[in-house]
Amino acid sequence: MSRTILQVEDLHTSFYTRAGEVKAVDGVSFHVDEKETFGLVGESACGKTVTGLSLLRLLPEPAGRIVGGKIILNGRNILELSKKEMRAVRGKEISMILQDPMTSLNPVYTVGNQIAESIKLHQGLRDEKVTDEVISALRLLKIPAPESRIRDYPFQMSGGMRQRVVGAIAMSCRPNLLIADEPTTALDATIQAQYIALFQDIQRTTNVGILFITHDFGVVAKMCHRVGVMYAGRIVETATTSKIFKDPRHPYTVALINSVPRLEEKNKRLFSIEGQPPSLLNLPPGCRFAARCDKVMDKCREQQPPEVDIGDGHLVSCWKVK
Amino acid sequence: MVSIIPNVKEKTRKQYTGVSRGTRIMKNLTLILPVMVLTLMVICAIFANLSWLGLPQYGLAPHDPNKTAPRDKFLPPAFIEGGKSDYLLGTDKLGRDILSRVIHGARVSLSVSLLAIFITAGVGTMLGIFSGYVGGRVDGFLMRIVDVALSFPGLLLAMLLAVAVGPGFWTVVFALSVLGWAFYARLVRGESLRIRQSDFVAQARVNGASPFRIMLRHIFPNVVNSLIVLMTLQVGMMILSEAALSYIGIGITAPQASWGSMVSDGRAELDRAWWISTFPGVAIGLVVMSGNFLGDWIRDKLDPRLRQV
Amino acid sequence: MAEVLLEGQNLTKHYPVTKGLLQKTVGWVRAIDGISFTVEQGRTLSLVGESGAGKTTTAKMILLLEKLTSGKILYKGEDLSKFSAARIKSQYRPNVQSVQQNPWSSMNPRMRVRDIVGEPLVVNTKMTKQEIREKVLEILDDVGLKAEHASLYPHEFSGGQRQRIAVARALALNPNMVVLDEPVSALDVSIRAQIMNLLKDLQEQHNLSYLVIAHNLATVRYMSHTVAIMYLGEIVEYGEAEEIFQNPLHPYTKALISASVLVLPEDETEEIQQIILKGEMPSPLNPPPGCRFHTRCNEASAQCSEAVPEMRRVKENHQVKCHHYV
Numbered sequence: 001m002s003r004t005i006l007q008v009e010d011l012h013t014s015f016y017t018r019a020g021e022v023k024a025v026d027g028v029s030f031h032v033d034e035k036e037t038f039g040l041v042g043e044s045a046c047g048k049t050v051t052g053l054s055l056l057r058l059l060p061e062p063a064g065r066i067v068g069g070k071i072i073l074n075g076r077n078i079l080e081l082s083k084k085e086m087r088a089v090r091g092k093e094i095s096m097i098l099q100d101p102m103t104s105l106n107p108v109y110t111v112g113n114q115i116a117e118s119i120k121l122h123q124g125l126r127d128e129k130v131t132d133e134v135i136s137a138l139r140l141l142k143i144p145a146p147e148s149r150i151r152d153y154p155f156q157m158s159g160g161m162r163q164r165v166v167g168a169i170a171m172s173c174r175p176n177l178l179i180a181d182e183p184t185t186a187l188d189a190t191i192q193a194q195y196i197a198l199f200q201d202i203q204r205t206t207n208v209g210i211l212f213i214t215h216d217f218g219v220v221a222k223m224c225h226r227v228g229v230m231y232a233g234r235i236v237e238t239a240t241t242s243k244i245f246k247d248p249r250h251p252y253t254v255a256l257i258n259s260v261p262r263l264e265e266k267n268k269r270l271f272s273i274e275g276q277p278p279s280l281l282n283l284p285p286g287c288r289f290a291a292r293c294d295k296v297m298d299k300c301r302e303q304q305p306p307e308v309d310i311g312d313g314h315l316v317s318c319w320k321v322k
Numbered sequence: 323m324v325s326i327i328p329n330v331k332e333k334t335r336k337q338y339t340g341v342s343r344g345t346r347i348m349k350n351l352t353l354i355l356p357v358m359v360l361t362l363m364v365i366c367a368i369f370a371n372l373s374w375l376g377l378p379q380y381g382l383a384p385h386d387p388n389k390t391a392p393r394d395k396f397l398p399p400a401f402i403e404g405g406k407s408d409y410l411l412g413t414d415k416l417g418r419d420i421l422s423r424v425i426h427g428a429r430v431s432l433s434v435s436l437l438a439i440f441i442t443a444g445v446g447t448m449l450g451i452f453s454g455y456v457g458g459r460v461d462g463f464l465m466r467i468v469d470v471a472l473s474f475p476g477l478l479l480a481m482l483l484a485v486a487v488g489p490g491f492w493t494v495v496f497a498l499s500v501l502g503w504a505f506y507a508r509l510v511r512g513e514s515l516r517i518r519q520s521d522f523v524a525q526a527r528v529n530g531a532s533p534f535r536i537m538l539r540h541i542f543p544n545v546v547n548s549l550i551v552l553m554t555l556q557v558g559m560m561i562l563s564e565a566a567l568s569y570i571g572i573g574i575t576a577p578q579a580s581w582g583s584m585v586s587d588g589r590a591e592l593d594r595a596w597w598i599s600t601f602p603g604v605a606i607g608l609v610v611m612s613g614n615f616l617g618d619w620i621r622d623k624l625d626p627r628l629r630q631v
Numbered sequence: 632m633a634e635v636l637l638e639g640q641n642l643t644k645h646y647p648v649t650k651g652l653l654q655k656t657v658g659w660v661r662a663i664d665g666i667s668f669t670v671e672q673g674r675t676l677s678l679v680g681e682s683g684a685g686k687t688t689t690a691k692m693i694l695l696l697e698k699l700t701s702g703k704i705l706y707k708g709e710d711l712s713k714f715s716a717a718r719i720k721s722q723y724r725p726n727v728q729s730v731q732q733n734p735w736s737s738m739n740p741r742m743r744v745r746d747i748v749g750e751p752l753v754v755n756t757k758m759t760k761q762e763i764r765e766k767v768l769e770i771l772d773d774v775g776l777k778a779e780h781a782s783l784y785p786h787e788f789s790g791g792q793r794q795r796i797a798v799a800r801a802l803a804l805n806p807n808m809v810v811l812d813e814p815v816s817a818l819d820v821s822i823r824a825q826i827m828n829l830l831k832d833l834q835e836q837h838n839l840s841y842l843v844i845a846h847n848l849a850t851v852r853y854m855s856h857t858v859a860i861m862y863l864g865e866i867v868e869y870g871e872a873e874e875i876f877q878n879p880l881h882p883y884t885k886a887l888i889s890a891s892v893l894v895l896p897e898d899e900t901e902e903i904q905q906i907i908l909k910g911e912m913p914s915p916l917n918p919p920p921g922c923r924f925h926t927r928c929n930e931a932s933a934q935c936s937e938a939v940p941e942m943r944r945v946k947e948n949h950q951v952k953c954h955h956y957v
Contacts (some may be wrong), residue, residue, distance in 0.1 A: 192890065197905070245895060259820055527696060529754055529800075531754045
């Protein structure tokens with residue numbers, strides 16, 4: 001049994017806008033172990049990115065606030081840390097990779113400079129030592145000829161290389177937990193395959209736990225050990241990746257997996273989920289998927305289903321599941 | 323620090339959004355005051371007298387602005403010792419009523435600047451959209467003209483004009499317009515260039531829309547936001563420029579009252595009759611400030627990124 | 632075999648790279664280098680490849696948004712370069728419409744849905760306002776939108792609904808062909824299926840030809856009859872969709888397919904082993920000599936870096952550009 005790095009319990013994050021309270025994350029619980037990749041899958045606006053930002057406490061202030069729950073990282077609740085203590089945690093214990101490699105690097109600094117920044121901040125090393133660390137971070141991400149690459153500017157690199165540099169910055173202090181928010185979405189298919197293989201390698205050598213946020217089931221299948229499927233601010237089903245694919249229980253998970261076109265099958269009409277997710281401003285009292293669900297019962301519209309463990313950590317929130 | 327998980331019930335929404343009562347009132351004041359000032363000025367300009375209805379004897383101005391009264395010259399404002407209640411803001415060296423002249427001056431100053439703004443915005447927008455849409459050499463050529471216009475000393479040009487055609491209302495309008503369009507052309511051209519590359523313009527071309535239609539129906543409505551903001555900000559610029567021209571004597575000519583010429587008139591008497599220059603000066607300041615505040619407010623309103631929260 | 636609607640013959644697009652004040656040409660970006668394909672009536676051709684492969688440039692050439700450097704586009708067997716401007720406007724433009732990738736930017740934010748969908752009709756026909764209004768409602772109904780949607784602005788819709796509006800606009804003139812540039816890649820998974828099903832239904836109803844630009848092979852397989860795999864400005868494999876997916880020949884096609892298959896790591900077998908290519912696509916400014924793919928190819932041999940492979944027909948419905956299949 002490997003060590004649990006991150007334990008999120010009943011996290012609630014809301015945005016307060018003119019139109020009212022937007023419950024972006026509404027009672028989410030999950031955990032990430034050492035050497036494990038936990039996937040958070042869902043469609044846009046389901047709250048997966050907000051969950052990621054909440055873990056770093058980097059919500060856009062003052063509109064976004066964590067209003068309840070616990071985030072236990074390496075044994076302590078980071079919601080109780082001061083802002084200063086939190087800064088020491090970011091980059092060192094948790095770090096994050098953002099989606100777009102084109103905008104997450106600063107164009108006016110060299111790649112080496114940008115990696116060195118976080119190393120200097122957290123490790124207080126002297127100059128030559130810093131350079132060694134920078135090179136080792138680039139090497140970890142398998143960037144060829146790192147000694148000369150550190151003097152390059154981001155515009156001199158291709159998209160795939162840039163995304164590796166972003167990865168090198170995130171991994172430079174060897175964090176315990178890496179949050180990757182759609183890191184492969186902007187990349188081409190063959191580059192994506194390289195990137196995923198690379199991260200599997202990194203995980204083997206550094207023991208890092210990865211929270212992988214994505215909408216792409218193909219990437220989930222290749223990358224993640226366990227998956228949480230999010231819908232309208234809640235996790236509706238959590239299970240190991242193979243269970244999610246082979247034995248999905250929540251009707252949303254089933255529908256979502258069925259609506260992904262498969263390369264292996266052909267010409268069958270695609271399964272589609274009609275309608276739209278509910279507005280987070282005005283959530284229904286019962287199950288959030290009720291309005292689009294094909295197995296809906298009266299109870300579903302009235303009461304929120306509880307999360308039920310059906311064995312081996314397979315958690316489902318659905319009244320149909322006993 | 324536990325306060326990051328506050329008790330939801332005890333807190334009101336406003337406390338969450340972090341906008342305190344004070345800042346909200348300030349925000350509203352920066353909108354209400356400018357609108358009130360500008361409305362007041364426009365009303366003054368229109369109803370200074372009703373000569374446009376054939377009734378020059380009625381109007382907001384208590385006196386004929388050009389009527390001299392040698393016995394009442396250099397009267398201080400009514401609220402100062404020695405002032406007459408008949409002349410609320412005092413009189414100038416010819417005994418003309420300052421209040422009436424400020425009210426009438428609004429008419430001249432505002433019409434000069436509004437006319438100039440509409441001419442410059444119209445010309446600038448058309449050239450800007452065209453230049454940005456067509457691109458290439460035409461664009462290069464037009465933008466060099468813009469560079470010249472922007473770097474040309476405006477005051478010198480106005481003086482040359484005043485010498486050539488003589489000072490007056492239309493000379494001022496022309497002098498303000500002849501270079502002013504370049505600001506609009508540059509701004510709109512940039513926007514036009516950006517919008518031309520957008521997907522919906524490509525789509526319009528696929529649909530077979532003509533260049534004219536694309537410029538009118540697709541590009542123009544999308545530059546209106548920036549245009550309105552610039553125009554509002556220019557109100558202040560134009561009033562100041564008109565004042566400057568009149569102040570150095572190449573703008574609106576005596577006896578017609580404009581704020582700039584009034585400031586100029588009172589220049590020599592500043593030590594003994596400060597009110598002659600001060601009140602038109604205050605009017606200029608108020609309008610310019612209101613224009614800037616309103617411009618900022620409109621820009622914030624029209625920018626979707628600033629619209630949230 | 633269906634009637635050929637549009638044909639590209641040896642299309643080439645090179646962009647000059649200029650330098651200095653005098654805009655001296657110092658090189659050429661070979662965005663498209665001699666590609667040929669046919670689009671048949673009522674069927675779908677998909678161009679597949681990664682960014683920089685030249686798919687979008689090809690689409691733009693067909694939509695006449697980019698000029699050809701060389702080559703010919705034949706529409707119903709006639710050379711487009713011989714069409715007069717008036718004939719392009721009256722015969723070609725109305726018949727070849729497009730749906731773009733990004734439903735957030737492909738519509739003028741200042742226009743109502745009614746005007747967006749009606750614009751092609753205003754520009755190209757002499758219909759009265761009333762007729763246009765009726766036609767617009769009819770098309771909106773076709774794509775699954777309601778009449779009351781007509782008076783809304785684009786920002787009031789979700790991505791999927793916006794894409795429906797875009798499809799409605801493309802269909803307004805009853806075209807023969809629609810160029811679909813990544814029609815679903817900006818949408819959520821559950822919405823993608825809705826739009827793909829809609830596009831297929833419309834194809835059957837109106838006997839439409841589609842040219843689909845895509846990077847996702849699974850999408851392509853669902854949508855297309857014919858597939859062209861592009862790499863660095865060239866078509867490397869071309870043929871019937873089923874044939875290519877069952878029996879891919881070019882190493883690049885194999886790698887793409889392997890990257891798109893949905894397999895769990897524990898289910899990997901000898902057959903469906905992940906192929907991971909090395910490196911990235913080189914710059915089209917300076918394409919490698921010989922086979923353009925040899926720098927990343929797992930199966931490259933000596934001749935690949937020297938001789939340029941020819942496009943060869945291996946079967947009736949399958950062509951490939953690789954030295955290993957003679």
